[in-house]
Structure formats: structure tokens, C-alpha cells
Amino acid sequence: MTRFYLFLCFCTIIIVFYLNKVFIHDRVHYGRTVLWNTYGGGEIRTIYQDPDIYLRQNVRTHVGDISFLELREEVRHIKNCCQSAMLNFQLYKKYGYILTIPTYPFVTTKSKYDMNCSWEFTDWLAQQEKRTNRRPRAYFPDGYQRDFLTNKYSGVSYKYSDDREKLNVTYKSWENIADIVTWHSRDVLRLVDDMSGISMHYAMKNYYLADKRGLVLASDHPIVEIQAIQNGASRILSIGQVARETNDISSMSLTDFAKNHQRYTQSFDFVATFGTIETVGLGRYGDVLDAFGDLQMMAMLGCALKKGGLFFLGIPIGRDAIIFNQNRIYGHARLPMLIAGFEWIATFSEDSEKSTEITGPEIDRLHKFDNLKRTLVLRKL
Ligand SMILES: *[C@@H]1O[C@H](CO)[C@@H](O)[C@H](O)[C@H]1NC(C)=O
Numbered sequence: 001m002t003r004f005y006l007f008l009c010f011c012t013i014i015i016v017f018y019l020n021k022v023f024i025h026d027r028v029h030y031g032r033t034v035l036w037n038t039y040g041g042g043e044i045r046t047i048y049q050d051p052d053i054y055l056r057q058n059v060r061t062h063v064g065d066i067s068f069l070e071l072r073e074e075v076r077h078i079k080n081c082c083q084s085a086m087l088n089f090q091l092y093k094k095y096g097y098i099l100t101i102p103t104y105p106f107v108t109t110k111s112k113y114d115m116n117c118s119w120e121f122t123d124w125l126a127q128q129e130k131r132t133n134r135r136p137r138a139y140f141p142d143g144y145q146r147d148f149l150t151n152k153y154s155g156v157s158y159k160y161s162d163d164r165e166k167l168n169v170t171y172k173s174w175e176n177i178a179d180i181v182t183w184h185s186r187d188v189l190r191l192v193d194d195m196s197g198i199s200m201h202y203a204m205k206n207y208y209l210a211d212k213r214g215l216v217l218a219s220d221h222p223i224v225e226i227q228a229i230q231n232g233a234s235r236i237l238s239i240g241q242v243a244r245e246t247n248d249i250s251s252m253s254l255t256d257f258a259k260n261h262q263r264y265t266q267s268f269d270f271v272a273t274f275g276t277i278e279t280v281g282l283g284r285y286g287d288v289l290d291a292f293g294d295l296q297m298m299a300m301l302g303c304a305l306k307k308g309g310l311f312f313l314g315i316p317i318g319r320d321a322i323i324f325n326q327n328r329i330y331g332h333a334r335l336p337m338l339i340a341g342f343e344w345i346a347t348f349s350e351d352s353e354k355s356t357e358i359t360g361p362e363i364d365r366l367h368k369f370d371n372l373k374r375t376l377v378l379r380k381l
């Protein structure tokens, strides 16, 4: 009988010890907070962030809900059962990025490699030799699907258009820029019948562009160019369009820009683009198919930006996806790669002149392929 009590006693001690350990572990664990200073619309905010939040947090991707742990690719240390399955889920390491801060809802990453601007432009120019006059493709080329779909983290749906001609059309808006800059900011957006672009105007208004020189990656109509001028920018170079010259805006083709890239290295105070980055590399405008076209274009634009300069980036945000050959949607997987090398300082929507935040639940509630059009303000590190 005493033996039984001794055994019971022993068990109790073990259980108490174990519980205590978990408790203390938890306390140490969650009690530790660090300070991140973030800059949002003119004031420095300090947020207390639990450095281990990723341990508990799930984010939604095309392959289902995954934990931050998986994004950090540390799962294999825990479940070492499934080496081969894990290889399918590599993300940042596979594409040459390192996860630096487990920020939520989008982790912060940086590139493993030092930026070599001259390589980016030389490589891009070499790729252009593959350019043909063929109709844009309606499906991914064989063998490239995995990279286009960010190693399967992106969903895919199909919507086709052949927009090659749009590059050659000279929209009246380009000829009437001098008139359009006098319009009200909302009327300017009537040119494209899509109010979401007003977020770019709000972003530029909050970060004074007075007397600054800017680079714009063009879309069909010169909306972003006009918004920049309206917000005080002194001179704009617009790339991706037929060469032309007005008082404040000059434009040139991407090829000429790439060929003369040395002239433009770190020479602009700001860069802006709305609704274009997400189409690069999908072939819709007759561009060369490239799974990483958007990342490379981002790098090229970044090379022309001064250190500390601002990058106004208008993109659709949601669950990672490609709507081939229309555009990408940036989510938990690809957005951190797109903005690696920049500090994300503010976000603007069409609903408010003040900066807003994108919350995790807001993103994860969206249906597949639904998205929020936002203008992010990034600072080049
Ligand atoms: C950058 O790339 C070019 C080739 O485009 C190469 O010649 C040069 O050595 C590279 N520079 C560095 C620092 O790696």
C-alpha cells in the first residue's frame, strides 16, 4: 500500500513539475516583447510586438491555412517525418530571400544577394530578345507553372486578353495632359472609370512631393503622372510608353530606359506605379513571359530611386493568385518578396485621405481572387 502512495506522490510531482514548466515557459515566452518603431503618416509610433507571434498565427494561402512556422520553413525541425513533402512548400529560401522579422500579416524578408543593378538591366535586355509578335499565350508555358504560382502558394484562374495594341495607341489623355492637370483629382480618374486609383492621390498628398523628381511606370492613361504633378512634383519621367515630351512629363520606352540605366541610377526622389507591376511578365502586352517579371521590374525601378526615396506602389492585395494573363494578386507569400529591400511605411485606400492599415483577418476573409486595391508607401533602405 505505501508503495502505491509513493508511486502516486511521484506521479503528482512529475505532473506538477511539467505543468510548472509549461507555465513558466509560456510566461517567459509571451512576456518578452520587443519594440518596433514604425513610421506612419508623419508620426513615429511604437508598437509592442510579440516576437513569437508567428508560433501561433495562421495565414491563408491557396494551399490552405498555414502557420508562420511553415513560412519560416522551420517545420522540418519539428516534424521530421516528411522531408519530401516539405520540399514542395519551400518558399523564401527557394527564391533567394531570408525572413528577417515575423511581422503580421506580412512577414518581412530581404534578398540573400546584394542588389546588382547593372545585372538586372543587362538580364532584362537579354530577355527582350525572346520577344516575338505572336499572340499572347492563354496558358502557362510547360515547366514554368511552379514558378509562376510561387511554388504552389498562388491560386490560378484564367481570363484572357490581347492588349498589345494598347502600347501603340496614343490616348487623347496623353495629348491633353496640360488641360487634365487642372481637373479635380476625382475627375482625372473618370478617364479609367475606376476610383481605386484615388488611393495614389491620397498617398502622394500625405507625402509632399513639392519640387521632387519622379519616375513613373506607365499604364494606358497618364493618371499617376498627372497625380504626381498635381501634388507638386517638378518633373516626371514616364517609362513604358511611346517617347513624347510635355512641359513637366517626358516619356520613353522601357528598352531605352534599360539601355541608359547608368544615367538614371539613384537619380529619382520617388517612384510611382498603379496597376502595372502585377501585369509584368504575363505577356498580355506582348511582354516576354517571365515568372519573376514583377520582381525584376520592381528591382529595376528601385535601382533608379535614391536611397531613402519613396516608392508609391499600387497593387491588388488578397490571397496569392494569378489571373492569367491579366494580373497577379499579392498575398502572404509573394508580397514580402515584392517589397524586400524597402521599409513599408504607410498604406492608402480609396476610402480615406488618411493612411489605413491592412489587417490579417481582413485579408483572410476575402474570397479567392477577390482583392483590395491599395497604394503602399515604401521607403528604399
Ligand atoms: C554585376 O553584374 C555584372 C554583369 O551584368 C558583372 O559584370 C559585375 O561583376 C557584377 N557586380 C558585382 C558586384 O557582382
Ligand SMILES: *[C@@H]1O[C@H](CO)[C@@H](O)[C@H](O)[C@H]1NC(C)=O
Pocket (backbone or CB within 6 Å): 164, 165, 168
Ligand atoms: C507597335 O509599334 C511598333 C513600332 O512602331 C511595331 O513594331 C509593332 O508591330 C506595333 N505593334 C502592334 C501590336 O501594332
